[in-house]
Amino acid sequence: MSLTIGVDVGGTKIAAGVVDDGGSIIEMMKRPTPAANAAGTIEVISESVRELLGRYDVEAVGIGAAGFVDESRSAVAFAPNLSWRHEAVARKVEERVGRPVVVENDGNAAAWAESRMGAGRGHEHMLLITVGTGIGAGFVLNGALYRGRWGHAAEPGHVRVVPDGRLCGCGNRGCWEQYASGNALVAEAREFARRSPGAAVRLLQLAGGTPEGITGPDVTTAAREGDAAALRCFEIVGQWLGQGLADLAAVLDPGCFVLGGGVSESGDLLLNPARDAFASALTGRNYRPHAPIVLAELGADAGLIGASDLARKR
Amino acid sequence: MSLTIGVDVGGTKIAAGVVDDGGSIIEMMKRPTPAANAAGTIEVISESVRELLGRYDVEAVGIGAAGFVDESRSAVAFAPNLSWRHEAVARKVEERVGRPVVVENDGNAAAWAESRMGAGRGHEHMLLITVGTGIGAGFVLNGALYRGRWGHAAEPGHVRVVPDGRLCGCGNRGCWEQYASGNALVAEAREFARRSPGAAVRLLQLAGGTPEGITGPDVTTAAREGDAAALRCFEIVGQWLGQGLADLAAVLDPGCFVLGGGVSESGDLLLNPARDAFASALTGRNYRPHAPIVLAELGADAGLIGASDLARKR
Numbered sequence A, B: 001m002s003l004t005i006g007v008d009v010g011g012t013k014i015a016a017g018v019v020d021d022g023g024s025i026i027e028m029m030k031r032p033t034p035a036a037n038a039a040g041t042i043e044v045i046s047e048s049v050r051e052l053l054g055r056y057d058v059e060a061v062g063i064g065a066a067g068f069v070d071e072s073r074s075a076v077a078f079a080p081n082l083s084w085r086h087e088a089v090a091r092k093v094e095e096r097v098g099r100p101v102v103v104e105n106d107g108n109a110a111a112w113a114e115s116r117m118g119a120g121r122g123h124e125h126m127l128l129i130t131v132g133t134g135i136g137a138g139f140v141l142n143g144a145l146y147r148g149r150w151g152h153a154a155e156p157g158h159v160r161v162v163p164d165g166r167l168c169g170c171g172n173r174g175c176w177e178q179y180a181s182g183n184a185l186v187a188e189a190r191e192f193a194r195r196s197p198g199a200a201v202r203l204l205q206l207a208g209g210t211p212e213g214i215t216g217p218d219v220t221t222a223a224r225e226g227d228a229a230a231l232r233c234f235e236i237v238g239q240w241l242g243q244g245l246a247d248l249a250a251v252l253d254p255g256c257f258v259l260g261g262g263v264s265e266s267g268d269l270l271l272n273p274a275r276d277a278f279a280s281a282l283t284g285r286n287y288r289p290h291a292p293i294v295l296a297e298l299g300a301d302a303g304l305i306g307a308s309d310l311a312r313k314r
Helices: A038-053 A089-097 A106-117 A182-195 A201-206 A216-224 A228-252 A262-266 A268-281 A299-312 B038-053 B089-097 B106-117 B182-195 B201-206 B216-224 B228-252 B262-266 B268-281 B299-312
Strands: A004-009 A013-019 A025-032 A061-065 A076-078 A085-087 A101-105 A126-131 A135-141 A256-260 A293-295 B003-009 B013-020 B025-032 B061-065 B076-078 B085-087 B101-105 B126-131 B135-141 B256-260 B293-295
Touching (some): A013 A299, A038 A089, A061 A089, A061 A299, A101 A106, A101 A299, A106 A135, A126 A228, A182 A201, A228 A268, A262 A268, B003 B038, B025 B038, B106 B126, B106 B256, B182 B228, B201 B216, B216 B262, B216 B268, B228 B268, B256 B268
Parallel strands (some): A004 A061, A256 A293, B256 B293
Antiparallel strands (some): A004 A013, A126 A135, B126 B135
16 A cells, blocks of 8 residues: 655645545644745644654655645745745755655645545546635646646636726736635625624624624524525625636536535535526537536545645656 | 648638648638538538549548537537537538548637647647637647537637626627627727717728728728727727736646737737736736747638648547
8 A cells, every 4th residue: 555645735734644545544733834934834844744754654745735836846936825935845845854745736736636536536627616715726637637837727716707806815806716705705794794784683693793703604604594694695606606617617618617615615505506607607508518516525635635646646 | 741621611601621741731712601501511511522532632621610519529519600500510521522520619720720830839738819700719738639528618708707798699798709809899999989089080081981880900900000099999909808818827827829810910909918918917927937929820721721630630
């Protein structure tokens, strides 16, 4: 049995796990990310890996990171939530742990995992869209991860969907992730509570009385109870999501969309309006099959599992 | 020397040509398309091919058609400007000409030609965008045509770029081709002439005096003379074009964009504002290389040449 280590490097925590060739996690550990410290982030990754290497015979290490990974899969050019700028992550970790290291964008790593062992099994062309704080993604085309010329493909969260729209963290305006993400869901709910507090009683109650206190889980809780205001927020965000999936279908015609990320855990609350909007918005919808939109199966560990498998197939 | 026949089936004419393995057209003929007659279109294609077969030793036939070609590359599911609906084009033409036939979307066929013998040579990942009446496209990813699960990929002209925007022939609103095409250029110029006739004197003069008379070539002529109104129209359409290319780069990160189609013949008039808008709109623009945006090299015959080459490599 071949073991590899997968590492998921996020803005708040670093998760490292030993994974077998069936995608099962044998042991996992988590540490806080010293996000403001580029060298410190390398050290925490390396320490975690070394600790696991002390207990397991591991052949290689795969690192999934939220950022622009270059086409050689060794350096991170830019990571908005970390302090890495043109950081030679693979080489530095290799020096510290003595095993081959590959680096992959975290959305790509998760897409690979879902396509091999999760909800995208059996699809030659599948797009993973992770709906969390923002929108992440990874594309499997013709059975392989598609990275683009410089490794920067699969960032549909930064496609402009509204001219002069909401300001995005990337510096542009109107990006899809400002309309179809967890942040968008919360923004809708807060705005609703500000404008129609009388209709947002349950949301405000859950949030401790102020619109600013409303969180994503509050909106999900209220929506599950049948609260009309919360359901409306899911409907709005789901419509933006489905419209964007229809736009991606016009470009890539995938066989399947897999939805992951925190917001997708709300299940049908998001899926139903997204599926409706997709079916209404797909160009040529009467003359073509409609790709299924399904929920991810591997949860928050998809990136770690995918990175470990990419290390095995390096 | 291996010869194949390429056929380009458009809404107004059918062009058929004998092409050698270097992409040179040896003989070409054109006939009007009986667009309202599905069977008649098959007959005109077959007659043209048979006539060429009488003079040349040809191994196979490639047909490029403006429409949704299925994944088996044999049938056209839907062609908005022809009367084909689920038409078994390859089988019917094969029966009539006695040679193997492959069918390809015309944008795909042109992209293949530009990537092998035209402006996209040497790029593993290149996107052809044809700016004509509408927007056509073809994607070469990892050195091969990308068709998607059902053969319907590469229709970025029907990505929504403006919510509740201009009505599109596909039935949706706000599609990119309503803002970044030849039709959009003419619509801008006519609107300009209606609202500010005093500033559109040259355009109106070229058009015989009425805004409705303004054509695409009129706008190009006036812009080449330095007319401010016409230049402004190119600037607006070029900005929409460049923004859309930046959005495609967020999704596909190609190594090169090739612009074809009638409007691209205006050269820098369109290219300069498109390049400026692309450089301003590309997400992560300070941390990544910018793909070059270049003009197509094979002109109106790209689809025919590409179809002939795809028949050779069937």
